[in-house]
Amino acid sequence: MVGTSAYVRARHPVRPRALLLDALGTLVELRPPAPLLQRELARRFGIELSTSQAQHAIAAEIAYYRAHLDEGRDPESLAVLHHRCAQALCVALPPSAALARVEADMLTQALLASLRFRAFADAPPAILAARGRGERVVVASNWDVSLRDVLARVGLAPLLDGIVTSAHAGTRKPAPEVFEQALGAAGARAGDACHVGDSVLEDVAGARGAGIEPILLSRDRAPGPPGVRTITTLSELAGGP
Known part of the structure; x- marks a missing residue:
């Protein structure tokens, strides 16, 4: 048996x-990203944002990411997604001469540094x-x-x-x-x-x-x-x- x-x-x-x-x-x-974005943009590029401006820009980026997150299927497509999220962030930021001088890759890195879990x-x-x-x-x-x-x-x-x-x-x-x-x-x-x-x-x-x-x-x-x-x-x- x-x-x-x-x-x-x-x-x-x-x-x-x-x-x-x-x-x-x-x-x-997600740790509150708006204060981190304020710090990163000021430290890297000398761009000063108010709290409401940072919150508005981050909200626009998050909305874009949520609509497109499935596009990050591998390292290559993820890099493209990050770049497009940074573009959404840029559009939502107050225009300035300092922002106009920031290259896309540099803004992407600043964005990613602001997103901490x-x-x-x-x-x-x-x-x-x-x-x-x-x-x-x-x-x-x-x-x-x-x-x-x-x-x-x-x-x-x-x-x-x-x-x-x-x-x-x-x-x-x-x-x-x-x-x-x-x-x-x-x-x-x-x-x-x-x-x-x-x-x-x-x-x-x-x-x-x-x-x-x-x-x-x-x-x-x-x-x-x-x-x-x-x-x-x-x-x-x-x-x-």
Whole structure:
């Protein structure tokens, strides 16, 4: 009997339970970029901006990036995307003689230096706790191909079993393809996974569409939709579904 059971387990291995996680707003946050942009433009080019001017320019750049982030599919196309984001920033900046002298590549570097991410304090322990429970942890995020580098810089990449971006998947959440690729990276079935994110549309509706249990992360403590498990910190994941 023991031999037969071992044979059955070998032919039908237990699939791991998977924890899928969104990135921005769930694992990492963007440090306020407007003050950093003010500092970078003043330091590099002598361009002085008011707070409102910096906020306006950054908002224009972020809007452009969000509309085009999937175009950053590889290092070459990512460089083009960064350049176009800098152009969107430039158009939104107050015109000046100093700005007119700034080359496109230099402005792109100043922009990138203004975009800095940091991990939420609850992210590393939540990932480690999930792995301690035997779960495979994979990020599923609407992001360009630089996400792996971003997560590496904040110390999260080594803790993960996989990273799937919309740029790699060729479509964005809530489309099921992003979730399906994340399940593939985890080696898990939809029924053996849950997905945590902060967007009702992208994360909750997207996960449900892929047959995955959704968990809404509401860091601002806003109530979630009826019937959706809602947490306010990742540490609450230890309590189970």
